[in-house]
Amino acid sequence: MRRVVVTGLGAVSPFGAGVKAFWTGIATGSCAIRPITLIETDGFRCQIAAEVPDGIAGSHRRSRADRLALTAAREALEDAGLSHDDRLETALIVGAVGGGMLEAETWHWRRRERAARGHASIGALRSILPSSHAETLGTRLRLGGPRETLVTACSSGAASLAVAAELIADGIVDVALAGGADALTRICFMGFNALKLLDPAPCRPFDRDRKGMSIGEGAAFLVLEEATRARARGVRSYAELAGAGMTTDAFHVTAPHPDGDGMARAMRAALARGGVAPSDVGYVNAHGTATLQNDRIEAGALRAVFGEGRVLVSSTKSMIGHTMAAAGSLEALATVLALAHGVVPPTAQHDHTDPDVPFDCVPRVARETAVGHAISNSFGFGGQNVTLLFRAGA
Amino acid sequence: MEAKEVLDELKGILVSRLKFDPSRVADLAMDTPLPKGVDGAIGLDSLDFIELSIAIEERFAVPMEESEDLVPHFASLATLSRFIAERAPAT
Numbered sequence: 001m002r003r004v005v006v007t008g009l010g011a012v013s014p015f016g017a018g019v020k021a022f023w024t025g026i027a028t029g030s031c032a033i034r035p036i037t038l039i040e041t042d043g044f045r046c047q048i049a050a051e052v053p054d055g056i057a058g059s060h061r062r063s064r065a066d067r068l069a070l071t072a073a074r075e076a077l078e079d080a081g082l083s084h085d086d087r088l089e090t091a092l093i094v095g096a097v098g099g100g101m102l103e104a105e106t107w108h109w110r111r112r113e114r115a116a117r118g119h120a121s122i123g124a125l126r127s128i129l130p131s132s133h134a135e136t137l138g139t140r141l142r143l144g145g146p147r148e149t150l151v152t153a154c155s156s157g158a159a160s161l162a163v164a165a166e167l168i169a170d171g172i173v174d175v176a177l178a179g180g181a182d183a184l185t186r187i188c189f190m191g192f193n194a195l196k197l198l199d200p201a202p203c204r205p206f207d208r209d210r211k212g213m214s215i216g217e218g219a220a221f222l223v224l225e226e227a228t229r230a231r232a233r234g235v236r237s238y239a240e241l242a243g244a245g246m247t248t249d250a251f252h253v254t255a256p257h258p259d260g261d262g263m264a265r266a267m268r269a270a271l272a273r274g275g276v277a278p279s280d281v282g283y284v285n286a287h288g289t290a291t292l293q294n295d296r297i298e299a300g301a302l303r304a305v306f307g308e309g310r311v312l313v314s315s316t317k318s319m320i321g322h323t324m325a326a327a328g329s330l331e332a333l334a335t336v337l338a339l340a341h342g343v344v345p346p347t348a349q350h351d352h353t354d355p356d357v358p359f360d361c362v363p364r365v366a367r368e369t370a371v372g373h374a375i376s377n378s379f380g381f382g383g384q385n386v387t388l389l390f391r392a393g394a
Numbered sequence: 395m396e397a398k399e400v401l402d403e404l405k406g407i408l409v410s411r412l413k414f415d416p417s418r419v420a421d422l423a424m425d426t427p428l429p430k431g432v433d434g435a436i437g438l439d440s441l442d443f444i445e446l447s448i449a450i451e452e453r454f455a456v457p458m459e460e461s462e463d464l465v466p467h468f469a470s471l472a473t474l475s476r477f478i479a480e481r482a483p484a485t
Contacts, residue, residue, distance in 0.1 A: 059413070059414075059415060060413040060415075061412070061413045061414065119410075119411060121411045121412065121413065121445050122441055122444055122445045122448075123411075123412060123413060123441050123442060123445055125441065126439070126441050
């Protein structure tokens with residue numbers, strides 16, 4: 001059995017560029033959800049989101065999402081110390097949703113109101129496809145292994161890691177760069193607004209007074225590597241990606257199945273794959289969107305798998321919002337860092353745990369505690385469920 | 395229109411509409427190839443040439459005839475400014 005370890009980390013989050021900024025932000029329970037500046041919000045009930053602060057490097061011929069992805073991916077590759085030759089055999093698996101939609105929207109709006117809003121350059125359409133991130137990363141970073149783009153809505157970033165881990169475990173490649181990226185877009189913001197899923201205040205996952213989610217943006221990439229090869233290279237390993245589970249509700253286009261069976265099956269599959277008992281897991285980095293439905297149903301699935309109160313549960317989205325295709329990878333990163341530092345990041349804005357959530361949600365303040373195994377849950381629209389299982393001290 | 399003026403306008407279009415980095419555009423020589431894939435080129439792709447054509451029509455009132463082979467005129471800033479100077483209506 002080939003084991004998969006994490007040897008490189010990279011992130012751009014609403015706390016800024018870099019893994020360090022991300023960890024400092026979430027470990028201190030800071031909230032990066034602020035008034036929106038990137039898109040027009042006049043007339044909307046919600047006017048906040050977690051935007052990446054100014055100063056993303058890269059040519060403006062690339063979409064914002066491409067530049068987020070490139071910055072995070074570059075950090076991960078450098079962290080892992082992969083040589084030019086290593087990169088020629090590295091797989092690239094990218095979770096994507098919005099692609100270059102932000103720029104395409106701007107182009108469309110300006111074209112409609114040309115006189116008032118200035119010229120709209122057609123080059124904005126260059127990177128509209130979700131596969132644009134993989135094209136940008138693969139070409140710029142000279143990654144020569146298999147390349148895939150996964151689009152499974154809000155679980156895309158986690159699915160990319162699950163698939164990359166499978167490629168390594170199956171012996172198809174020894175190294176992979178995997179993760180997700182998304183920029184804030186109008187269609188995402190307005191779509192969730194139309195679904196009445198946005199809280200006008202920063203989101204409150206698992207709180208009885210929660211009113212919905214907050215949108216975010218960012219990118220995170222992890223370098224995954226076959227364990228004996230990583231050891232031979234003498235590179236540091238942050239954690240082991242010990243298993244992944246992917247299931248589908250096959251139920252509804254947006255709503256999760258009310259009994260949470262698909263979610264529970266994803267968690268059990270990840271545990272089975274890693275040969276880990278539920279009682280061995282100490283921490284769950286939840287999907288935790290703060291919508292009424294998700295949090296109640298996810299808590300039910302957690303209870304079914306782990307038993308009431310048996311694990312710590314927190315939601316990174318309380319601090320960085322729901323970063324869409326980046327969410328699964330940023331939250332996998334949060335889980336890896338929690339294991340590596342022995343610190344469980346909190347759920348911000350959490351004061352009154354919903355009675356339907358029989359767990360310690362680590363309210364507001366991080367918890368210092370050594371954890372041996374942790375899972376990260378990501379559940380996409382369409383009931384596309386992914387659970388990643390990480391093991392400490394690889 | 396003076397040749398220098400045409401050149402400055404073209405460089406402005408490369409920055410404002412094609413989003414090239416201003417320092418890269420400032421360093422362009424007259425004979426630097428424009429199209430992607432040519433050695434030493436700044437690297438314009440097909441969308442860039444569409445955008446550039448529209449910009450030239452708008453800015454210089456030079457009509458782009460689709461039936462004509464325009465590729466040689468878009469080889470470099472030198473060929474392009476010559477093309478514009480020849481076709482632009484007298485002001």
